[in-house]
Amino acid sequence: xxxxxxxxxxxxxxxxxxxxxxxxxxxxxxxxxxxxxxxxxxxxxxxxxxxxxxxxxxxxxxxxxxxxxxxxxxxxxxxxxxxxxxxxxxxxxxxxxxxxxxxxxxxxxxxxxxx
Numbered sequence: 001x002x003x004x005x006x007x008x009x010x011x012x013x014x015x016x017x018x019x020x021x022x023x024x025x026x027x028x029x030x031x032x033x034x035x036x037x038x039x040x041x042x043x044x045x046x047x048x049x050x051x052x053x054x055x056x057x058x059x060x061x062x063x064x065x066x067x068x069x070x071x072x073x074x075x076x077x078x079x080x081x082x083x084x085x086x087x088x089x090x091x092x093x094x095x096x097x098x099x100x101x102x103x104x105x106x107x108x109x110x111x112x113x114x115x
Contacts, residue, residue: 016059036107071084
């Protein structure tokens with residue numbers, strides 16, 4: 001690997017962790033900062049940085065949906081499974097759109113800054 005290339009998956013993991021931590025306190029800024037970190041670490045310009053931010057946002061949405069599904073099933077049994085699945089599916093779609101787009105924008109900015 002050349003010295004000026006970044007690590008895509010390391011950027012995704014770091015961006016996702018930052019996104020989850022900052023999302024607790026400032027929900028809209030979390031994806032932007034997490035995406036920026038993912039894009040900056042991944043490097044490769046606008047497109048590669050944006051992809052890193054987008055993947056970090058998608059992973060966050062899927063993990064949140066899984067936690068809701070497991071939690072609803074544990075508390076409500078079979079009915080909770082159905083309601084958790086419905087809520088989890090809607091949540092993945094909505095969080096993907098919001099976090100995914102914001103993380104993509106942050107990642108593109110981070111990728112552009114990194115070069």
